[in-house]
Amino acid sequence: MDQRGQIVNCTELRQFLFAFLDNELESGLSIDVQHHLEHCPLCAREAEIERMVRKRMGSALGVEVRELPSLEGLLAGLVGAAGSSAGRDVQARAMRIWPRNGLLAVAAAVLLAVGLIWQFGPGDSAAQRPSLTRLVVADFEHFVEEGQVLQITSSDRATVSAWLQEKTGMGLGRLDQAGTTAMLRGGRKCNLDGEIAAFAVFDLEGKPVSLVVVEDSVIDLYGMQQAACGRSMCWAAKDDSYHVVACRRRGLIYAAVAELPRETMLTFLANEIP
Amino acid sequence: MGRSRLVVYIVRRGRISNMTEAIDKFHLFVRQQWQNLYALGRQYVVDAHDAQELVQETLLRAWRSFSDDPDRPYSRAWLIVILRRVAIDWSRAAERRVDLVPASVSELTDVAADDLGEAFAPFAAMDETRFCEYLDENITRALRRLEPSYREVVLMSVAGGLSYREIAEVLECPVGTVMSRMGRARRALREQLASFAKETGWIKGGRS
Numbered sequence: 001m002d003q004r005g006q007i008v009n010c011t012e013l014r015q016f017l018f019a020f021l022d023n024e025l026e027s028g029l030s031i032d033v034q035h036h037l038e039h040c041p042l043c044a045r046e047a048e049i050e051r052m053v054r055k056r057m058g059s060a061l062g063v064e065v066r067e068l069p070s071l072e073g074l075l076a077g078l079v080g081a082a083g084s085s086a087g088r089d090v091q092a093r094a095m096r097i098w099p100r101n102g103l104l105a106v107a108a109a110v111l112l113a114v115g116l117i118w119q120f121g122p123g124d125s126a127a128q129r130p131s132l133t134r135l136v137v138a139d140f141e142h143f144v145e146e147g148q149v150l151q152i153t154s155s156d157r158a159t160v161s162a163w164l165q166e167k168t169g170m171g172l173g174r175l176d177q178a179g180t181t182a183m184l185r186g187g188r189k190c191n192l193d194g195e196i197a198a199f200a201v202f203d204l205e206g207k208p209v210s211l212v213v214v215e216d217s218v219i220d221l222y223g224m225q226q227a228a229c230g231r232s233m234c235w236a237a238k239d240d241s242y243h244v245v246a247c248r249r250r251g252l253i254y255a256a257v258a259e260l261p262r263e264t265m266l267t268f269l270a271n272e273i274p
Numbered sequence: 275m276g277r278s279r280l281v282v283y284i285v286r287r288g289r290i291s292n293m294t295e296a297i298d299k300f301h302l303f304v305r306q307q308w309q310n311l312y313a314l315g316r317q318y319v320v321d322a323h324d325a326q327e328l329v330q331e332t333l334l335r336a337w338r339s340f341s342d343d344p345d346r347p348y349s350r351a352w353l354i355v356i357l358r359r360v361a362i363d364w365s366r367a368a369e370r371r372v373d374l375v376p377a378s379v380s381e382l383t384d385v386a387a388d389d390l391g392e393a394f395a396p397f398a399a400m401d402e403t404r405f406c407e408y409l410d411e412n413i414t415r416a417l418r419r420l421e422p423s424y425r426e427v428v429l430m431s432v433a434g435g436l437s438y439r440e441i442a443e444v445l446e447c448p449v450g451t452v453m454s455r456m457g458r459a460r461r462a463l464r465e466q467l468a469s470f471a472k473e474t475g476w477i478k479g480g481r482s
Contacts, residue, residue: 014394018460019453022431024438046394050460052402053467054432056409057417061433063313069326071308074333075301 010036013043021050068226070235131223132255133237133244135192139199140210140242140257143190148208150186150201160187164198170213170252172200173273180271182209192219204268209258211272216251227262229270236262245269296344300337307350311357314434318361320371328364332357351443354434358444377423394461395468400476408476409467416466424459431456 013036019025020033037044143149152163161171167189174180182202190199190212198213224235224246234247245265246255254273256265311332316325335356340348358376365372400408417425430436430444438456442449470476 011392014392015457018457019438022438022456024453049394049405050464052405053409053413053460053463056406056413057428057432060410060413060417061313061317061429063309063316067316067322068309068312069329071305074308074326074330075304 010040010043013037013040014046017043017047017050021047021054070221070224070226072221073223131237132192132219132221132246132253133223133239135219136210136212136244136255136257137239137242139190139192139197139212143199143201143210144208148201149188151188153186155184157184160184160200163187164189164200164213168196168198168213170198170215172198172211172213173249173254174271182268182272195219202268202272204258205260205264207258207260209256209260209265209268212255212257214253214255216248216253219253221246221248221253227266229266234266234269236266238262247273249273292344293341296341299344300340303340303348304333304336307353310350310433310435311353314354314429315357315361317429317433318357318372318374318376319364320373324371328357328360331360335360349440349443350436351440354430354436354440354444374422374426374429377426395465404476408471412467412470412474416463416470419466420459420462424455424462427452427455428459428463 013033016025016029016033020030023030025033037047151167152160154160157172157177158175161175164187165171172187182204185201185203185208187198187200190197192212192214195214200211200213202209202211221235224237224244227234227236227245229245229247234245236243236245238244241259242257243260243262243265244255244257245262245268246253247269248254254269256269256272258265258268260268308329312325312329315328315332316322319325319328332353336353361372361374361376365375417428420428427441430441431438436444438449438452441456442452445452
């Protein structure tokens with residue numbers, strides 16, 4: 001480099017080109033590289049080639065949304081496993097405090113066990129709660145086996161939604177037919193694992209599709225995979241011959257079940273829950 | 275007995291009630307990192323299922339350390355160090371198909387910088403559309419042909435989204451060493467790409 005600090009030849013530039021393209025150079029040196037590239041067509045071409053290589057690498061190495069595992073599943077499983085190991089660690093530490101006093105050690109263990117049950121007991125472990133997928137599929141199978149009995153029969157979304165809102169506190173996502181191909185048949189009040197839920201059934205491509213609405217805070221999406229759903233994110237899973245898709249909106253979970261392809265279900269959900 | 279021992283017990287009992295707070299902190303930390311962690315982890319193993327297990331094992335080990343001291347600052351590089359250790363353990367135990375065994379630090383940092391000024395492998399002119407098409411078809415293959423120690427540094431940057439400083443933290447070496455290693459890795463990739471272009475006829479007479 002000359003005394004002004006400018007990169008003056010192509011050999012010097014090549015040492016810094018990749019760091020420059022990765023935005024890793026300090027600003028002074030970065031300006032020098034930029035200045036050289038503006039005046040040297042050969043280096044500019046090389047830089048352009050390397051830019052495209054970098055960009056294409058990014059695309060090739062990116063993970064498709066549908067491949068991403070459910071973060072909730074990753075973390076839920078972690079807390080379950082960590083709870084037991086953390087408990088053992090803490091218990092071991094407590095036992096070491098009174099190595100020679102058996103009665104006090106037992107008392108300490110009991111106190112800790114109570115504390116751990118309070119912190120990590122069955123109510124907190126996502127791994128012990130039935131998954132949403134299993135619950136909605138079981139509910140749907142029950143609905144079909146019982147003869148598909150509905151408590152309100154109407155193809156008008158606003159009417160069914162108002163009825164469900166009154167009975168369960170939860171309504172449908174969409175109140176009009178515009179832009180959808182699924183025909184609403186009606187709804188009923190149901191419960192999922194003891195929690196009140198709204199249930200609506202549609203006909204789509206000759207098959208029944210259920211849409212269950214339940215409060216976000218009572219059910220989680222453990223075990224489901226993230227998927228793109230229109231312009232939003234949602235979750236998808238398969239249970240036997242059923243595809244289940246779900247999304248969260250405004251404090252509610254909307255879950256659809258049917259024996260239809262995954263993509264059809266995702267489109268259905270995107271249309272019904274804008 | 276003591277009173278001092280009782281005090282110690284109470285302090286440690288207090289730690290249990292702070293566990294929920296620690297879990298919340300850990301969740302927040304992981305939420306900021308997990309997509310890059312998965313994208314990078316995916317490059318170490320053969321399939322998506324193993325990648326998920328790799329990330330889960332990484333997070334489990336990370337949590338065990340984190341829960342002991344949730345108040346100290348943790349970085350993305352710290353998670354990547356754990357990820358690499360899990361991949362190394364798996365490859366040693368031969369329990370999983372590890373596609374890219376993390377290189378030892380000495381392999382990654384042992385570089386000679388004197389060739390960084392040499393010209394890049396020549397690439398004949400192609401229009402941008404054809405060049406992008408060529409890259410889409412061959413970039414993954416070219417990456418896989420790189421020496422593992424080169425490939426890993428590139429993957430940390432491109433798939434993992436790590437800065438050079440973070441890569442240096444993972445590899446426990448100066449940033450300048452990372453810069454040199456990255457330069458050599460990208461040159462090697464360029465050579466692979468140029469070589470494929472000749473082998474497959476992208477350059478001579480163009481593709482039909």
